[in-house]
Amino acid sequence: MMMPRNVLMFADPGVDDAIALIYALLHPDINVVGIVSGYGNVEVEVTTRNIYAILNMLDMDVPVFGGANQPASDVYVEFYPEVHGVGGLGQFEPEGIGFQLTNFTDLYEVFDRYEGVAIVDVGRNTGLMLAYMLGKQKMEKATDCFLMGGAFLTPGNVTPAAEANFYGDPVASKFVFENIRSHVFPLDATEKALVTQEMIGYLAEWSPIERLRGPLQEMFTFYAEKYQEFVPGIQGAYIHDLLPLMYLTNPELFTMIEREIFIETSTGPARGASIADFRPNYGIAAAEAEEEHLRHKIAMDMDYEGFYYLFMNVFMNSVRTPYVHR
Ligand code: RIB
Ligand code: CA
Numbered sequence: 001m002m003m004p005r006n007v008l009m010f011a012d013p014g015v016d017d018a019i020a021l022i023y024a025l026l027h028p029d030i031n032v033v034g035i036v037s038g039y040g041n042v043e044v045e046v047t048t049r050n051i052y053a054i055l056n057m058l059d060m061d062v063p064v065f066g067g068a069n070q071p072a073s074d075v076y077v078e079f080y081p082e083v084h085g086v087g088g089l090g091q092f093e094p095e096g097i098g099f100q101l102t103n104f105t106d107l108y109e110v111f112d113r114y115e116g117v118a119i120v121d122v123g124r125n126t127g128l129m130l131a132y133m134l135g136k137q138k139m140e141k142a143t144d145c146f147l148m149g150g151a152f153l154t155p156g157n158v159t160p161a162a163e164a165n166f167y168g169d170p171v172a173s174k175f176v177f178e179n180i181r182s183h184v185f186p187l188d189a190t191e192k193a194l195v196t197q198e199m200i201g202y203l204a205e206w207s208p209i210e211r212l213r214g215p216l217q218e219m220f221t222f223y224a225e226k227y228q229e230f231v232p233g234i235q236g237a238y239i240h241d242l243l244p245l246m247y248l249t250n251p252e253l254f255t256m257i258e259r260e261i262f263i264e265t266s267t268g269p270a271r272g273a274s275i276a277d278f279r280p281n282y283g284i285a286a287a288e289a290e291e292e293h294l295r296h297k298i299a300m301d302m303d304y305e306g307f308y309y310l311f312m313n314v315f316m317n318s319v320r321t322p323y324v325h326r
Contacts, residue, residue: 004031006114012040012123013050015223020241034110038067040123042088053094066101067127071169090222092215108138122148122241124168129175146244150186150274167272174263185243189299196236255301260293
């Protein structure tokens with residue numbers, strides 16, 4: 001039997017973050033030990049409220065730490081209410097959510113309380129950078145770091161060159177890749193993570209957690225309608241933020257490649273671009289390079305059939321019947 005993976009999540013819900021967080025909370029082999037909210041898709045006050053709304057819905061109690069409210073790269077912040085809704089959860093508007101924030105630096109306590117904590121960051125990397133800057137020794141107790149972000153051999157989504165998480169705070173993302181060995185899930189793989197109206201429609205009717213049925217449909221429908229504008233003809237929407245979580249229990253679904261990663265921090269059209277060396281002579285070039293850089297594992301592809309069954313199994317609460325990848 002698999003020991004559950006302890007996970008400290010950084011997230012900015014956001015529809016896909018919300019669905020990913022619900023997935024993590026429902027998965028019997030993932031133990032979410034803390035959640036750090038952050039600005040990103042919407043303001044940090046709203047993402048924090050949304051995290052509490054999700055915990056409430058699932059009747060779960062996980063410590064929530066208030067994270068960054070703006071990037072290190074700029075003094076202004078760009079939000080995306082047109083993609084995620086003004087309240088960040090599409091048409092789902094949680095009501096009467098009261099909460100008390102736990103201080104950011106209290107997040108270090110999870111490393112004293114739990115053995116083998118992995119970091120999963122599915123938002124802008126500001127909070128993660130700050131956590132390392134302020135408490136490196138504690139953060140180095142993390143076993144692994146899994147990030148959603150970047151676009152390597154595919155166009156960006158927020159600009160032609162950049163994906164939204166790395167575009168949002170390139171200085172923070174650069175810091176992360178210079179200091180923390182990571183597994184990265186860029187658009188190259190996450191644009192395979194298609195969740196369809198049929199999948200959500202099924203869960204909206206049959207989810208064993210009745211309180212989840214309406215909100216899932218309300219969140220997803222709004223997001224999927226917006227997706228039609230970005231990817232005409234798409235039959236649903238990409239739930240990018242699921243992938244690092246899926247890797248935790250099912251790495252066999254992914255094709256990974258190991259590379260150094262560079263993030264463009266200049267302003268202008270290349271801001272937030274993620275660069276790795278995909279030239280055919282990479283091995284030779286890397287061996288001859290004068291400077292040593294950290295190498296990271298990058299997901300370049302994902303098995304869609306496996307993704308589909310894993311997603312449906314976890315949401316239907318049947319993953320306990322061991323998931324078999326055919
Ligand atoms: O580019 C996809 C990422 O940007 C996801 O994390 C999503 O939540 C958005 O912020
Ligand atoms: Ca996100």
